[in-house]
Amino acid sequence: MPLLALLIACLLLPSPAAAGGDPGRGAALYDRCRACHSLARNRTGPKHCGLIGRPAGAVPGFAYSPAMSESGWIWMPETLDRFLAAPIETLPGTSMGYDGIKDPGERADLIAYLIEASRDPALCP
């Protein structure tokens, strides 16, 4: 990524406080994702390190659904919030066969955790 684009992406990255969630509670909520996802490794689902600010369908080496690859989305907190609420309704054709997280507070906590984890070199080297 060119340096300028990287700088802009960093400036656009919201803080956990801006996302309004509690990353500590979000860490516990992330256990729900662990059948298919991990922070640092591609599994049944793609890895989550660096998710915020990343174009959807852009993790190298991961086989996305055509729906995700062609969505044109950028994963920002608002995008993620909509998707996590009802993945299949929000993006028909996604391979994430999950009903969603219906509680807005839980989604905010989870998103805050994903943001914070991406900044932690121990979790996202």
Add this chain to the structure above:
Amino acid sequence: MNRQIHQPNSFLTRRSFFGQGARLTLSGTAVALLAGAGGLATTKAARGGSAENDIVILNSALGAEREAVAAYQVGAESGLLSPGVLALAVQFQGHHKEHADLLAQTIETLGGKPAPAPASYDFPVDQLKSEADVLGFAAGLEKGAVSAYLGAVPLFENRDLSKAAASILGDEAMHWAVLRGAVGLDPVPVAFVT
């Protein structure tokens, strides 16, 4: 060190393969779940988009089950497990393989195609240094699986598939509880799983 786990044709050693052989076919309960699912006999073309969605969800579950089989293989081959725990790990691996077989068969029954298994898996092998580490890793996967099935159950158009998914959920919740108990945690810490 990260370790790429290449998926062999058989996950089990020859000895354990034959020891578990009876479990590698669908159990009577699993067959009954499918046999009772009259709607499954209907073709994908006849059912349209709802069958497509069901197939997508089943394929997601199939991917996770295959990965669980591979993860238990990592644990079984780690040399970190005592004989009793190793036997448990192989038993749970057999359950996941039964789940994967049932899911693949169901996808085909619906007129879909099971997604191909990846050539390899990437597990945090460098973080598994003791039996407790392996058990904790497995417990995390099982807890995630319970949540994943909980999130899948309400999505199926065909309620027989919801029933089958709930049956698998129950099995994986038992795995999770046993693994928690094995590392000294409260096996059933909450009244509801999420």
